Amino acid sequence: xxxxxxxxxxxxxxxxxxxxxxxxxxxxxxxxxxxxxxxxxxxxxxxxxxxxxxxxxxxxxxxxxxxxxxxxxxxxxxxxxxxxxxxxxxxxxxxxxxxxxxxxxxxxxxxxxxxxxxxxxxxxxxxxxxxxxxxxxxxxxxxxxxxxxxxxxxxxxxxxxxxxxxxxxxxxxxxxxxxxxxxxxxxxxxxxxxxxxxxxxxxxxxxxxxxxxxxxxxxxxxxxxxxxxxxxxxxxxxxxxxxxxxxxxxxxxxxxxxxxxxxxxxxxxxxxxxxxxxxxxxxxxxxxxxxxxxxxxxxxxxxxxxxxxxxxxxxxxxxxxxxxxxxxxxxxxxxxxxxxxxxxxxxxxxxxxxxxxxxxxxxxxxxxxxxxxxxxxxxxxxxxxxxxxxxxxxxxxxxxxxxxxxxxxxxxxxxxxxxxxxxxxxxxxxxxxxxxxxxxxxxxxxxxxxxxxxxxxxxxxxxxxxxxxxxxxxxxxxxxxxxxxxxxxxxxxxxxxxxxxxxxxxxxxxxxxxxxxxxxxxxxxxxxxxxxxxxxxxxxxxxxxxxxxxxxxxxx
Amino acid sequence: xxxxxxxxxxxxxxxxxxxxxxxxxxxxxxxxxxxxxxxxxxxxxxxxxxxxxxxxxxxxxxxxxxxxxxxxxxxxxxxxxxxxxxxxxxxxxxxxxxxxxxxxxxxxxxxxxxxxxxxxxxxxxxxxxxxxxxxxxxxxxxxxxxxxxxxxxxxxxxxxxxxxxxxxxxxxxxxxxxxxxxxxxxxxxxxxxxxxxxxxxxxxxxxxx
Numbered sequence: 001x002x003x004x005x006x007x008x009x010x011x012x013x014x015x016x017x018x019x020x021x022x023x024x025x026x027x028x029x030x031x032x033x034x035x036x037x038x039x040x041x042x043x044x045x046x047x048x049x050x051x052x053x054x055x056x057x058x059x060x061x062x063x064x065x066x067x068x069x070x071x072x073x074x075x076x077x078x079x080x081x082x083x084x085x086x087x088x089x090x091x092x093x094x095x096x097x098x099x100x101x102x103x104x105x106x107x108x109x110x111x112x113x114x115x116x117x118x119x120x121x122x123x124x125x126x127x128x129x130x131x132x133x134x135x136x137x138x139x140x141x142x143x144x145x146x147x148x149x150x151x152x153x154x155x156x157x158x159x160x161x162x163x164x165x166x167x168x169x170x171x172x173x174x175x176x177x178x179x180x181x182x183x184x185x186x187x188x189x190x191x192x193x194x195x196x197x198x199x200x201x202x203x204x205x206x207x208x209x210x211x212x213x214x215x216x217x218x219x220x221x222x223x224x225x226x227x228x229x230x231x232x233x234x235x236x237x238x239x240x241x242x243x244x245x246x247x248x249x250x251x252x253x254x255x256x257x258x259x260x261x262x263x264x265x266x267x268x269x270x271x272x273x274x275x276x277x278x279x280x281x282x283x284x285x286x287x288x289x290x291x292x293x294x295x296x297x298x299x300x301x302x303x304x305x306x307x308x309x310x311x312x313x314x315x316x317x318x319x320x321x322x323x324x325x326x327x328x329x330x331x332x333x334x335x336x337x338x339x340x341x342x343x344x345x346x347x348x349x350x351x352x353x354x355x356x357x358x359x360x361x362x363x364x365x366x367x368x369x370x371x372x373x374x375x376x377x378x379x380x381x382x383x384x385x386x387x388x389x390x391x392x393x394x395x396x397x398x399x400x401x402x403x404x405x406x407x408x409x410x411x412x413x414x415x416x417x418x419x420x421x422x423x424x425x426x427x428x429x430x431x432x433x434x435x436x437x438x439x440x441x442x443x444x445x446x447x448x449x450x451x452x453x454x455x456x457x458x459x460x461x462x463x464x465x466x467x468x469x470x471x472x473x474x475x476x477x478x479x480x481x482x483x484x485x486x487x488x489x490x491x492x493x494x495x496x497x498x499x500x501x502x503x504x505x506x507x508x509x510x511x512x513x514x515x516x517x518x519x520x521x522x523x524x525x526x527x528x529x530x531x532x533x534x535x536x537x538x539x540x541x542x543x544x545x546x547x548x549x550x551x552x553x554x555x556x
Numbered sequence: 557x558x559x560x561x562x563x564x565x566x567x568x569x570x571x572x573x574x575x576x577x578x579x580x581x582x583x584x585x586x587x588x589x590x591x592x593x594x595x596x597x598x599x600x601x602x603x604x605x606x607x608x609x610x611x612x613x614x615x616x617x618x619x620x621x622x623x624x625x626x627x628x629x630x631x632x633x634x635x636x637x638x639x640x641x642x643x644x645x646x647x648x649x650x651x652x653x654x655x656x657x658x659x660x661x662x663x664x665x666x667x668x669x670x671x672x673x674x675x676x677x678x679x680x681x682x683x684x685x686x687x688x689x690x691x692x693x694x695x696x697x698x699x700x701x702x703x704x705x706x707x708x709x710x711x712x713x714x715x716x717x718x719x720x721x722x723x724x725x726x727x728x729x730x731x732x733x734x735x736x737x738x739x740x741x742x743x744x745x746x747x748x749x750x751x752x753x754x755x756x757x758x759x760x761x762x763x764x765x
Binding site: 454 | 687707708712
């Protein structure tokens, strides 16, 4: 009898150990987030890795067979909003977000959804109520989730950060990120959080209105705030002298896109939005730090280590709502730890990410508001190329206020060494319409889920995917679209670049030369960044278009 | 593959007019008083052949802009029927006897401007084309030419309403050249000055429902 009991106990012990092991295997540790290269079957962060590269090491789908892609499943959201979310995939489970279902007069919900990544079947849905008063300037969107342990994290349009159990979809904690300053609607969160160690970092959007932007880190277990960094310094702090009067209190500089992280220096990098009010620059004299900048913060304390301002005293809404992309590349015979940045202001930058040094910069679309940099990388503004409210001469300014690019993510392939960017060309704002045609921002409205006829001419603006050599910032190739684009870029180890645009096509390009390899019309605008994952050795590529999520794989 | 280029030189003349551009003053032209009834006769004649492209009150082709309300007052300052422009109401009695178009811009009333624009559109159809009425001439690789109202264009195809009143999606793979140009001929040498004035008078009388 004793022997039998002992046997049972031993068996139970093994089972317990096995269960713990399985549980630990499913846990997403920070170490796993740091080393996503060891598990390319998963897509664990907004950008695929903490470096912000949006590069997949999967190569089953490659330049030779990508033409054989076929649809595996569709998941349709109940939403009227743009589907800007990049899903994450954890060991076969895909987590995505249904944008709030609010209309102009009704409250609605944001939904976090867990799907079988192979079939699109729904495991669970978690609804978070969003009042209709909570909105961002440009749509009730949500760009993604973060995961640590078995907890999902999401920012909300009504300025909360919430934690959800990834297994069953139940709320763990709910923290208002801006509890003291009403109304909450001025502080929406659209950005996917970034996990660093035991903290969840988010920032507030809403910088087109009268807010003081900030980034904040929260304890992943409890939701308690650990540190906060205001993107506009307060009185007496360095940089406060760059705001006239009381303008700093409402100067904007919101956070719209996820930052990146350099484990070697423990620095986290985030782009900041435009100064506010955008078109009333004389009310906020000075450079308006740290608007339109990248800020490098100590990930443990939130202390500023360095900053670089792309557009001082901006009056064109050139906010730096782009993902900082980190890479190690050789420049002029020397390996450099750099940050690549294709900015909304039309300029592409290479910065030293250890100290913020400006290494080089160059227009990547037509630019006429500046004509060079000083030795520290400050742009020289062309006289007259200002908003008319700021003393401008009324002539057309390029790029438009909607920018050369925007929030949609770029990609860097360590394999090709190229930096891939979605951009707009020939967009311009202000000044007379071109001969016989339209011009300015009105021809390039914000994105929408639905397709719409496009009769724009090339002179009136078009979209491109362009590849650049970051060593020189020389353009290597481009893929032109007729309409503009609001889609991000994914590059893969199969030398394929995936992207899309407002025309509703999702397409694959040869990462080395830009040749079109495959395309499919998805029936709605592609307003998201593609990602890739694999299950049981089968590679999938996923993208959102319209109000639906699509997943593709090679034909069996 | 990339985008098939559209010839920008022709575009400069053919591109759509924004509401801003629409407010620009068309060239001066001196015309005698017109008669709407005579103008209708010209409009419906085989000589002018206007109905082969234009529809008025249910008669005529849908290929070109419907002119049933071309003479109607502006609706909210722009985007009217027909040419998509705000069309100010003509003066009382103008339906049958439009005044002569003055040569001097001093008399540039909205009504005069409207008539100038009509004259310009008839004499030089590519001078002023609205966004809603862009036309494309596609020269196919086999030499065939297809003209159509441009409904939309994307990276891979043109979506057009062709001259046979059919909706067509034309793949760029089969297109050698695309030119944004109006298929409407100039009537500079086809109508007399009096006929032109009469047709303008007729068009000004068209107010829609």
